[in-house]
Amino acid sequence: METGIIALAAALAVAGGAIVGVYEAKVAIAAVEAIGKNPDASSKIQGMAIIGAAIAETSAIYGLLIAFLIIFILGA
Amino acid sequence: MEVQPTVFYIIAIVAIIAVMLILINRKLVKFDPLSKPKGIVLVVMMAAEMVDKMVKEKTDDKAAKFLTPYILTVAVYIFLSNIAGLLAFESPTSNYSVTLTLAAITCFLIEYYSIKANGIKSYMKSLAEPMAPFIIMNLISKASTLLSLSLRLFGNITAGTVLMGVIYQLFAKVSAMIPLFTNFNFFGVLVTPVLHFYFDLFSGAMQAYIFITLTLSFIGKELPKEQ
Numbered sequence: 001m002e003t004g005i006i007a008l009a010a011a012l013a014v015a016g017g018a019i020v021g022v023y024e025a026k027v028a029i030a031a032v033e034a035i036g037k038n039p040d041a042s043s044k045i046q047g048m049a050i051i052g053a054a055i056a057e058t059s060a061i062y063g064l065l066i067a068f069l070i071i072f073i074l075g076a
Numbered sequence: 077m078e079v080q081p082t083v084f085y086i087i088a089i090v091a092i093i094a095v096m097l098i099l100i101n102r103k104l105v106k107f108d109p110l111s112k113p114k115g116i117v118l119v120v121m122m123a124a125e126m127v128d129k130m131v132k133e134k135t136d137d138k139a140a141k142f143l144t145p146y147i148l149t150v151a152v153y154i155f156l157s158n159i160a161g162l163l164a165f166e167s168p169t170s171n172y173s174v175t176l177t178l179a180a181i182t183c184f185l186i187e188y189y190s191i192k193a194n195g196i197k198s199y200m201k202s203l204a205e206p207m208a209p210f211i212i213m214n215l216i217s218k219a220s221t222l223l224s225l226s227l228r229l230f231g232n233i234t235a236g237t238v239l240m241g242v243i244y245q246l247f248a249k250v251s252a253m254i255p256l257f258t259n260f261n262f263f264g265v266l267v268t269p270v271l272h273f274y275f276d277l278f279s280g281a282m283q284a285y286i287f288i289t290l291t292l293s294f295i296g297k298e299l300p301k302e303q
Contacts, residue, residue, distance in 0.1 A: 057228070058224045058227070058228055061227060061228055062231075064231055065230075065231050068234065
């Protein structure tokens with residue numbers, strides 16, 4: 001019973017990653033469109049897109065860390 | 077005091093880097109500048125050129141002189157630490173102390189260049205902007221850089237390590253159902269190389285790249301604009 005609730009809590013903590021995945025894909029779409037419009041600036045756009053995606057990814061990783069904490073500390 | 081096993085892995089990785097540097101240096105000394113570079117010489121030249129271009133793009137020439145060797149060192153160290161899982165090591169970057177140290181160096185460099193560009197007086201003033209009570213917010217935003225930089229690297233590599241462990245266990249259980257191979261992880265051998273490629277090589281290279289890009293753009297933000 002208790003293990004099940006801990007597993008559920010961990011799953012909920014990483015569920016936020018789904019939204020991050022959608023919007024990170026939007027970053028990729030925007031980058032591809034921008035490169036299509038302006039191929040000369042591709043190296044600059046690439047760097048910006050990667051930074052944007054990396055910063056957006058942080059929230060997903062926080063969720064993942066909290067899931068780890070829940071599993072390894074509460075579940076132990 | 078107990079010594080963490082990560083310490084030995086860090087020493088091993090540093091030794092690997094040192095041996096590689098000595099071997100590459102031997103090749104580079106013999107290299108004729110007029111001939112076409114090939115093999116390891118070409119790889120080293122391309123990496124150095126790439127980092128050089130990146131640093132020059134994001135910062136100015138004066139800062140680049142100091143930053144280029146540092147960034148290349150950090151990139152090589154983080155990349156080798158990330159792919160250490162392939163050598164049956166425990167990745168040093170899956171230890172929070174290591175990533176926190178790396179992020180702390182970045183934060184120190186950010187503050188250093190900020191003070192150098194603005195002078196200590198206006199740096200202190202910028203902490204209390206726009207009003208005096210905002211000093212707390214500004215300090216929190218500085219700490220969040222440290223936290224997010226270190227946690228991003230740590231979280232990604234730890235997630236990869238934990239996921240690989242789970243997958244190995246899963247396939248060990250699946251393989252145990254086959255009568256002949258009860259003690260041999262048959263499916264694990266078949267499936268995991270692809271996942272190692274993604275979680276260790278791709279993710280490791282990506283995270284090293286992201287770390288140095290973020291470091292450079294944070295530092296570049298603090299440098300004075302000359303137009």
